[in-house]
Amino acid sequence: MIKRISKSVTFVGLALPLVLGTVLVGGCAKETTPATQPGESIISDYPGLTPLVDFVGEENLSVLSLVGFKAADRAMEELDFEKGDSNILALTDAGYIAKIGEYTSEEALDGVMMTSGLSRGEGNLANLHQAYNQPLWFAFFDKQSKNCVYLEAKKEVLKTYLDKEKTDKNAALGDFMELKDEEIFAPIAKENIGADRLLGNPEAWQEKMVDKVFAGNEFSIFTISNLWARGLPNDFLKAAELHDHICPGLTSGYLIAKYIIKHLPTESPRKEYTMIAIPSWCKDDALIQIFETNVGHRRMYVKNLTKEQRKALPKDIRGKTANIVIRWKRGAEKGDGMLIGFDWDKAYELSGISPELRAKLRSFGTYHWWYIRLKMDVKMMDYLDNPEALVFPIKEFDVDSRAELEKLKAAGVNPLVELGIMPKS
Numbered sequence: 001m002i003k004r005i006s007k008s009v010t011f012v013g014l015a016l017p018l019v020l021g022t023v024l025v026g027g028c029a030k031e032t033t034p035a036t037q038p039g040e041s042i043i044s045d046y047p048g049l050t051p052l053v054d055f056v057g058e059e060n061l062s063v064l065s066l067v068g069f070k071a072a073d074r075a076m077e078e079l080d081f082e083k084g085d086s087n088i089l090a091l092t093d094a095g096y097i098a099k100i101g102e103y104t105s106e107e108a109l110d111g112v113m114m115t116s117g118l119s120r121g122e123g124n125l126a127n128l129h130q131a132y133n134q135p136l137w138f139a140f141f142d143k144q145s146k147n148c149v150y151l152e153a154k155k156e157v158l159k160t161y162l163d164k165e166k167t168d169k170n171a172a173l174g175d176f177m178e179l180k181d182e183e184i185f186a187p188i189a190k191e192n193i194g195a196d197r198l199l200g201n202p203e204a205w206q207e208k209m210v211d212k213v214f215a216g217n218e219f220s221i222f223t224i225s226n227l228w229a230r231g232l233p234n235d236f237l238k239a240a241e242l243h244d245h246i247c248p249g250l251t252s253g254y255l256i257a258k259y260i261i262k263h264l265p266t267e268s269p270r271k272e273y274t275m276i277a278i279p280s281w282c283k284d285d286a287l288i289q290i291f292e293t294n295v296g297h298r299r300m301y302v303k304n305l306t307k308e309q310r311k312a313l314p315k316d317i318r319g320k321t322a323n324i325v326i327r328w329k330r331g332a333e334k335g336d337g338m339l340i341g342f343d344w345d346k347a348y349e350l351s352g353i354s355p356e357l358r359a360k361l362r363s364f365g366t367y368h369w370w371y372i373r374l375k376m377d378v379k380m381m382d383y384l385d386n387p388e389a390l391v392f393p394i395k396e397f398d399v400d401s402r403a404e405l406e407k408l409k410a411a412g413v414n415p416l417v418e419l420g421i422m423p424k425s
């Protein structure tokens with residue numbers, strides 16, 4: 001069994017120079033560092049690196065790929081799994097787009113993949129979007145035990161070795177391999193994050209949330225991990241990667257996407273859809289991921305509703321308007337569209353969230369905020385193939401000219417007024 005690759009190899013690496021040292025330099029017992037000589041492969045000291053070195057090529061091996069190796073190696077020991085175990089999910093922000101000072105972190109992905117055998121292709125590597133200056137972190141979740149190991153790289157330590165790598169690569173890599181995990185990562189934490197456990201005793205988990213056991217990434221990690229364990233589809237996982245967590249808002253977007261695919265289909269979403277989020281919420285990250293209707297592609301326009309505007313909406317759709325989707329097929333003389341609604345009242349009801357509990361949705365000082373979201377995340381999984389349970393058309397309409405379409409998107413225009421949904425204020 002390949003367990004604790006670096007530790008067992010360190011032993012071999014230490015033992016050899018000791019023996020050689022005794023013979024060659026007359027018992028110089030201090031000669032204990034397995035210094036890889038120029039021209040000598042690092043694999044001779046650390047055979048566990050073989051898959052990684054074979055994949056990237058020895059000349060491209062870097063401190064960053066070794067960080068991924070170290071994280072995976074520690075997780076394999078903590079969770080007692082072997083390479084390629086399909087019960088394990090790896091999560092990391094490496095390369096998307098966490099940076100260590102001026103250094104980008106994508107090479108860490110190679111270390112994780114080649115050591116743990118977890119990959120995007122296998123559906124067990126989630127690469128989460130976080131801002132460029134966020135810490136580089138790794139998490140590994142076991143869907144059987146529900147245990148999760150979290151490791152966050154120490155920025156300053158990494159930077160020191162990355163700087164050194166520029167001038168003396170062999171020494172930098174060799175010295176880095178000698179570091180203990182605790183010298184590279186903080187925190188290193190292991191917690192049971194099973195949804196049933198968290199929901200069953202939310203006060204206990206709330207203490208861990210306050211303590212930031214996963215350095216503030218708890219919500220991202222326990223939502224994605226638990227839903228992945230329940231069979232999250234690949235397109236949903238891609239939306240979760242962009243959004244950085246799974247919440248009922250993202251799920252509503254996934255359901256709206258499924259509804260659009262079914263009821264307003266098109267061959268070429270990026271070229272034929274115009275979407276207006278009114279108002280926007282987490283859902284829109286799922287829509288742009290699934291349809292490629294990015295803001296930058298000028299296929300998604302985002303409008304908010306003020307308190308007064310929300311009040312002016314007819315009562316039966318208040319708080320339910322989600323997206324206007326206009327389909328204009330190539331070569332067509334006119335387009336058609338739909339104002340889509342999402343039934344939050346029903347979503348809470350189906351998830352078993354009482355009105356009293358719902359009122360605590362934004363109680364960020366207590367467990368209620370994450371408890372409600374996690375409970376809904378789990379329950380709403382049952383409806384992924386049945387979007388009609390929660391998504392409904394508020395209005396279907398034709399768009400007779402390009403000018404009409406331009407007007408709906410334009411600054412200063414309330415498209416809900418244009419569509420006759422609400423009165424002009």
Ligand SMILES: [Zn+2]
Pocket residue numbers: 243245246247249250282
């Ligand atoms: Zn969200």
